[in-house]
Amino acid sequence: MARTAIREVREETGLELIIERSFWRGHESASQRSVEMFVGQAVGNLKLQASEIDEAAWFEIDDAIALDLAYRCKDRLMELKAERETA
Numbered sequence: 001m002a003r004t005a006i007r008e009v010r011e012e013t014g015l016e017l018i019i020e021r022s023f024w025r026g027h028e029s030a031s032q033r034s035v036e037m038f039v040g041q042a043v044g045n046l047k048l049q050a051s052e053i054d055e056a057a058w059f060e061i062d063d064a065i066a067l068d069l070a071y072r073c074k075d076r077l078m079e080l081k082a083e084r085e086t087a
Contacts, residue, residue, distance in 0.1 A: 001025075001036045013056060014047035024076045035071045039080065 002019050009017040019040040027034045048056055059067070061084075065077045 005038060012049045012052045015042040015044045017042055023080060028071060037076055
């Protein structure tokens with residue numbers, strides 16, 4: 001999935017994704033979708049592919065936790081925050 005994420009981010013945003021590691025993988029049985037979260041950086045100038053993305057934004061981890069996110073992302077972000085605080 002990492003290669004797919006790198007390719008899709010590049011195609012849809014113009015950014016190069018530098019993945020440090022996979023953070024979480026999950027599967028939502030109701031929608032038959034798999035989700036993988038990565039820790040990393042996005043490098044370059046944002047240029048959205050209008051046919052694919054309405055908007056993009058970057059958030060500090062606390063601000064991201066406060067959002068209404070799908071796929072239990074809030075739980076995963078809280079785990080990442082706790083991991084970083086103990087490191």
